[in-house]
Amino acid sequence: MADKSEARWREVLTPEQFEVLRQKGTERAFAGAYCDAKDPGTYRCAGCGDPLFSSESKFESGSGWPSFYEAIEGGRVRTEEDHTLGMKRMEVLCGSCGGHLGHVFPDGPAPTGLRYCINSVALALEPDEDADVD
Ligand code: FE
Numbered sequence: 628m629a630d631k632s633e634a635r636w637r638e639v640l641t642p643e644q645f646e647v648l649r650q651k652g653t654e655r656a657f658a659g660a661y662c663d664a665k666d667p668g669t670y671r672c673a674g675c676g677d678p679l680f681s682s683e684s685k686f687e688s689g690s691g692w693p694s695f696y697e698a699i700e701g702g703r704v705r706t707e708e709d710h711t712l713g714m715k716r717m718e719v720l721c722g723s724c725g726g727h728l729g730h731v732f733p734d735g736p737a738p739t740g741l742r743y744c745i746n747s748v749a750l751a752l753e754p755d756e757d758a759d760v761d
Contacts, residue, residue, distance in 0.1 A: 644673050647726075647727060647748050649727070651727040654747060657691040659693065662691060664693065666682060666752060667754065668753050669682070669752070670682070670695075670750045670751070671750065672749065674724045675724035675726070676751070677703060677722070678703060684697045692729065692747070693745050694743065694744055694745070696735045696740075703721075704720065704722050705720050707720060717732075718730055719731050728743075728750075729744045729745040731744070
């Protein structure tokens with residue numbers, strides 16, 4: 628599932644997902660579905676479905692994008708230096724399908740001090756089954 632041609636990605640993703648995941652786009656701040664989400668669950672890759680972040684590591688960053696202090700477990704995301712826009716940033720990608728997720732910055736809260744700044748459109752929240760839904 629992870630190994631697709633760009634043409635195939637265009638077929639299976641929405642235009643918004645394609646722009647972020649495959650073309651390294653960025654959704655508008657405060658516009659994403661998960662910016663303020665507090666529902667317990669697992670955030671999966673919108674491209675391949677792999678689990679990437681837990682709601683337990685989500686925090687309010689005020690940035691306008693869903694923010695996490697750690698990936699769900701080792702190896703689920705990978706990072707790469709990104710020198711676009713005249714800045715040196717660390718890009719965050721899905722370790723499985725290579726989709727662009729966002730960037731990670733060294734200004735997050737304890738215990739990691741990291742802030743994974745992730746596009747909502749790159750994620751799909753799978754709610755915990757035993758969670759209270761209100
Ligand atoms: Fe993926």
